[in-house]
Amino acid sequence: MELGVLPGTRVEVVGVAPLGDPIELLVRGSSLSIRRADAECVEVVRFLENELRVEAARESVEELAGVRGVR
Amino acid sequence: MTTLEALSTPEVPRAASPSPTPPLVVVVGNPNVGKTSLFNHLTGQNARIGNYPGVTVERRSGTVQLGARSVEVVDVPGTYSLAARSAEEQIALEAILGLGGNPRPSLCVVVVDAGQIARNLYLVVQLIELGVPLLVAVNMIDEVRDDPPNLEALSRVLGVPCVATDGRRGVGLPALREAIARALSDAPRSTVAIPYPNELLADLEGIREVLPAEWTSGGAREQALALWALSSIEPDDELEGIPDALRRRCLDVRERAERAGRDLDLEIVGSRYAFVDRILPELYARVNVHPPKRKTSERIDRVLLHPVLGFVVFIAVMLVVFQALFTWSEPMIGWIEAGFGGLAAVLAEHVPEGIVRDFLVQGVIGGVGNVVVFLPQILLLFFFIGLLEDSGYMARIAYLMDRVMKALGLHGRAFIPMLSGFACAVPAILATRTMEQKRDRLLTMMVIPLMTCSARLPVYGLIIAALFPPTTVLGGLPLQATLMVGMYLFSMLTTLIAAGVLGRTVIRGRRIPLLLELPPYRMPNLLGTLRLMRERAFVFLREAGTVILACTVVLWALLSFPKPPEPADAGPAPAAAVVEADANAPAAITPIEHSIGGRIGKAIEPVIEPLGFDWKLGIGIIGAFAAREVFVSTMGLVYGLEDLDDEAVPLRERMRAEVTTHGRPRYTPLVGLSLMVFFALSCQCMSTLAVVRRETRSFRWPLFMFVYMTGLAYVSSLLVYQGGRLLGL
Known part of the structure; x- marks a missing residue:
């Protein structure tokens, strides 16, 4: 959270590591790689808390779920 | 702190400085913002490494001359936020505010990455809130040439001075020094207040x-x-x-x-x-776009993080690192050994025979040699670590390997230290420093010595050559080579299990989410790397070297005293169970057998007998505590063989010829296997323990390491030997 992943923050999935984990995100112009487990249990929950941004959250849940290198 | 002050006081011209201690400037910033190279440029050649009070975090400090004034600069470990979860993270706040036994700084210089202003400003905001005198150094300004942030605007909205710098080339350094000097007298504090609910x-x-x-x-x-x-x-x-x-x-x-x-x-x-x-929006003429550097990096990443190409490059890079540690270090280690051997020979000529000469030659020169011999591998490893970190590839290694390391309960960054462990545990343990979390460091350190290091190879070589026939097994595989490969696989398996078990029990700790930043690729900075090598080598010599030296002297004494009586008085070997196989061999006991170490070897025979070992192997194991390969020369001494060459043929023959009272071979292949398992698992290396003590700053962890590894070795060897006996081997 302190790295700027907040409800409503635009998060781009830049890539997925060749072995499937971790995933690389682009947050506020900075690179940030986190493990899938953390992505699901920390950030996404935070997204869901703010109902107005649920759509953004769903989008990333799908992206995190398996698609490789979605831009 | 007092030592630092004492060190720097003589450099301070008393007349120019009103107070006896120079003003203190702390340098803080996010990781990967080039803070260290900026610090290096500021302090030049006089950085010192100390420790923050109470925690195992290194404190680098140096003196800077600003005109007539001398200023102490401290490098605070990189952090994204001041909020802390552990004592290690807490030191950022304490160093900045002068709490917890730290001296109080007069100025805080916060280094931000010009290409990642948004994330970096979060830390700046926290510093503003604390109300410390603040100066912002916008670093790596060269990377945002196309779209530079407006520093005047930044300075205006933050209410503190901002300077543009490029720590790699040293651009903007004079301006930074000037700004520091000015800020030290103005003490600029921001009046910005963050609106909270x-x-x-x-x-x-x-x-x-x-x-x-x-x-x-x-x-x-x-x-x-x-x-x-x-x-x-x-x-x-x-x-x-x-x-x-x-x-x-x-x-x-x-x-x-x-x-x-x-x-x-x-x-x-x-x-x-x-x-x-x-x-x-006030800082940029247009809406913030991707920094151009990142686009180049993305192109490189398309290759280096490619599922196939990426691993090809990765394996190639790792091969070079491993080859360097394993092979390139050889000649250097040879020169060091030859040098110390020559020194010992010279000394032996000039000092009369006796205890003093033995002490100087075997204890002191041998001990210093034992320390210096690690330097080639340490220097080479940190040479590569420096280049890999600087270029940005180290983060990619962690990114690529995290999945594998996660299975071990380790951080992706643990890969390089673990790989280095195959060459030598000492540099590998020093390399755990590249991990931020204490738990990751500790867990990696505790399992590294289980990897098959190069010092085990002569031991395996001797045992395999002496006790196993050069036949083939399993349909054509050469037995001896298969055993060697098997020992490597065994060590990997035990490392995996040990990491899994220790990570869930003793070294549990808080589960901290992995946070990796893939910084843009940059040209590595050779000077910074050389400096890193020098620092690491110096710290090793000063802090671990002294312990290794002391241990060498103690072991030498253990295996040398008391001296045996004159040969004429020598009685028959006291251990009646052992009959010399070679009828021509003198019945006299060897000096090593008479020493305290030898007696300990005999005393522990009942304990190690269930593993298939006799007292001779017991003495070998005690001698091998200096370093595993010393097992070979210690066994030579046990048999009264001097000046063993690398082949150690006579020793092999003597070991093969050893028989029990029943006339059967004493050292069977099963004993050999048990002995190899023991050497694979036990902590037969005082240097490793010395480095662990240095890195954890405690006796608890090296002691724990010794106990768990030796216990594991004992139980495993016991299972191998007794299990083998049951199977009729």
């Missing part, structure tokens, strides 16, 4: 009442410290020096907020980012 402000009032006295007298804003406490204190944090009243109040506030459906972290972090988001 009213409920949060009310909570903070309640926390302010219970702040410890030391915190409130620091001149820092109490509200900021209340915020720090509220965002740092958790039911299971590992912070130190937090008064109970404060802890209770913070947890209480948190609980009430949760019941009210509020998210405190979101309120705090969100308000700070809202401020950052508001000022960002």
Whole structure:
């Protein structure tokens, strides 16, 4: 959270590591790689808390779920 | 701190400085912002490595001459936020405010990455809130040439001076020095206030009442410290020096907020980012685009992080590193050994025979040699670590390998130290420093010595050559080579299991989410790398080297005293169970057998007998505590063989010829296997223990390592030998 992943923050999935984990995100112009487990249990929950941004959250849940290198 | 002051005082011209100690400047910043190279440029060649009080975090400091004035500069470990969960993370706040035994700084220089202003400003906001005199160095300004942030605007909205720098080339350094000098007299403090929700402000009032006295007298804003406490204190944090009243109040506030459906972290972090988001448009002529550097990096990453190509490159890079540690270091190690051998020979000529000569030659020169011999591998490893870190590839290694390391319960960054462990545990343990979390470092350190290091190879070589026939097994595989490969696989398997078990039991710790930043690729900085090598080598020599030297002397004494009586008086070997196989061999006992170490070897025979070992192997194992390969020469001494060459043919023959009272071979292949398993698992290396002590700054962890590894070795060898006996081997 302190790295700027907040409800409503635009998060781009830049890539997925060749072995499937971790995933690389682009947050506020900075690179940030986190493990899938953390992505699901920390950030996404935070997204869901703010109902107005649920759509953004769903989008990333799908992206995190398996698609490789979605831009 | 007093030693640092004492060191720097002579350099301070008394007349120019009104106070006896120079003013202190702390340099803080996010990781990967080039803070260290900026620090290196500022302090030149006089950086010193010490330790922060109470924690295993290194404190680098140096003296800077600003005109007539001398200033002490301290490099604070890189961090994204001041909020802390452990004592290690807490030192950032303590170093900045001068709490917890740290001296109080006169100025804080915060280094930010010009290409990642948004994330970096979060830390700047926290510093502004603390009300410390602040100077912002916008670093790596060369990377945003196309779209530079407006520093005048930044300085205006933050209310503190901002300077553009390029720490790699040293651009902007004169301006930075000038700005530091000016800021030291002006003490610029920002008056910016971050707008927080009213409920949060009310909570903070309640926390302010219970702040410890030391915190409130620091001149820092109490509200900021209340915020720090509220965002740092958790039911299971590992912070130190937090008064109970404060802890209770913070947890209480948190609980009430949760019941009210509020998210405190979101309120705090969100308000700070809202401020950052508001000022960002003022810094840029157009809306912030991708920094151009990142686009180049993305192109490189398409190759280096490619599922196939990426691993090809990765394996190639790792091969070079491993080859360097394993093979390229050989000649250098040879020169060092030859040099010390020559020195010993010269000394032997000039000093009369006797205890003094033995002490100087075997104890002192041998001991210093034991220390220096590690330098080639340490220097080479840190040469590569420096280049890999600087270029940005180290983060990619962690990214590529994290999945594998995660299976071991380790951090992706543990890969390089683990790989290095195949060459030698000593540099490998030093390399665990590249990991930020103490738990990751500790767990990696504890399992590294299980990897098959190069010192085990001569031992395996001797045992395999002496006790196993050169036949083929399993349909054509050469037995001896298969055993060697098998020992490698065995060590990998045990490392995996040990990491899994230790990570879930002894070294559990808080589960901290992995956070990796893939910085843009940059040209490595050779000077910085050389400096890193020098620093690491120096720290090793000073802190681990002394312990290794002392241990060598003690072991030498153990295996040399008391001297045996004159040969004429020598009686028959006391261990009646052992009959010399070679009828021509003198019945006299060897000097090593008569020594304390030899007697210990005999005394422990009942203990090691169930493993299939006799007292001779017992002495070998004791001698091997200096370093595993010493097993070979110690066994030579046990048999009265001097000057063994690498082949050690006579020793092999003697070991093969050893028989029991029943006339059967004493050292069967089963004994050999048991012995190899013992050497694979036991902690037969005082240098490893010395480095672990240095890196953990405790005796507890090296002791734990010794006990768990030796215990594991004993039980495994016992299972192998007794199991083999049951199978009729």
